[in-house]
Amino acid sequence: xxxxxxxxxxxxxxxxxxxxxxxxxxxxxxxxxxxxxxxxxxxxxxxxxxxxxxxxxxxxxxxxxxxxxxxxxxxxxxxxxxxxxxxxxxxxxxxxxxxxxxxxxxxxxxxxxxxxxxxxxxxxxxxxxxxxxxxxxxxxxxxxxxxxxxxxxxx
Numbered sequence: 492x493x494x495x496x497x498x499x500x501x502x503x504x505x506x507x508x509x510x511x512x513x514x515x516x517x518x519x520x521x522x523x524x525x526x527x528x529x530x531x532x533x534x535x536x537x538x539x540x541x542x543x544x545x546x547x548x549x550x551x552x553x554x555x556x557x558x559x560x561x562x563x564x565x566x567x568x569x570x571x572x573x574x575x576x577x578x579x580x581x582x583x584x585x586x587x588x589x590x591x592x593x594x595x596x597x598x599x600x601x602x603x604x605x606x607x608x609x610x611x612x613x614x615x616x617x618x619x620x621x622x623x624x625x626x627x628x629x630x631x632x633x634x635x636x637x638x639x640x641x642x643x644x645x646x
Contacts, residue, residue, distance in 0.1 A: 526635035527555050531625040535574075535642060539566045542641040543600060547581075547634070550595040552603060560600060563642050564607035573645035576600050578618040579625070581634035586620060593618030593640075600640040615645060 526544045533541045540563075543556035552560070567574055578593030578600075597616040605611055626633035 525553055525555075526632070526638070527553075528636075531636045531639075535563060535644065536566050536570070539563055541643065542639045544635065545596055545638045545640075547638065548592070549638075550592070550599045552599055556600075557603065560603045561607055564604050564609050567604065567609050567613060573613050573615070574642050575615045575617055575645050576604075577623075577641045577643065578616065578620075579623060579637055579639050579641065580621050581637040582621045582624065582629065583634065584621070586622075589620035590618050591620075593620045596638075596640045600642065604642075 525546050529540075531542070535541045540559045543552065543559050545551070545556075546553075563574075576597040578595070578597030580589035580592045580596075584592070594616065597618055601611075601614050601616050604614060621637070624633070624637045625639065626636040
């Protein structure tokens with residue numbers, strides 16, 4: 492009898508421990524595996540978001556990303572500014588892999604801006620890989636916020 496009580500007690504304690512360690516990521520602002528919220532977004536100009544988000548291991552632009560980049564293209568062309576597109580990745584994967592992925596993401600954004608009429612000479616590309624996360628947590632939400640390209644005014 493004591494052994495059954497002891498095992499039941501251990502199972503209950505283990506269950507409490509596991510539930511205390513688990514976290515739940517908020518689902519609002521996500522479509523599939525791509526973050527679409529606004530809490531990490533800053534602005535190049537009023538109404539022109541500075542970043543677009545990507546799915547895991549992807550450089551494909553979503554329709555939301557294309558909408559944002561179209562607005563960026565209009566602003567860049569009308570303001571005649573120079574920009575740097577920073578490519579970023581989440582913390583998973585090697586440093587080398589994430590630097591290459593970040594560069595491909597930044598290039599995807601650059602290519603889209605150029606297709607919208609922004610001069611190639613107005614755009615510089617850099618990759619930070621996983622070195623500059625927008626969210627330092629280790630969760631699905633944080634990872635989706637870190638898979639991004641950010642367009643900033645060149646100094």
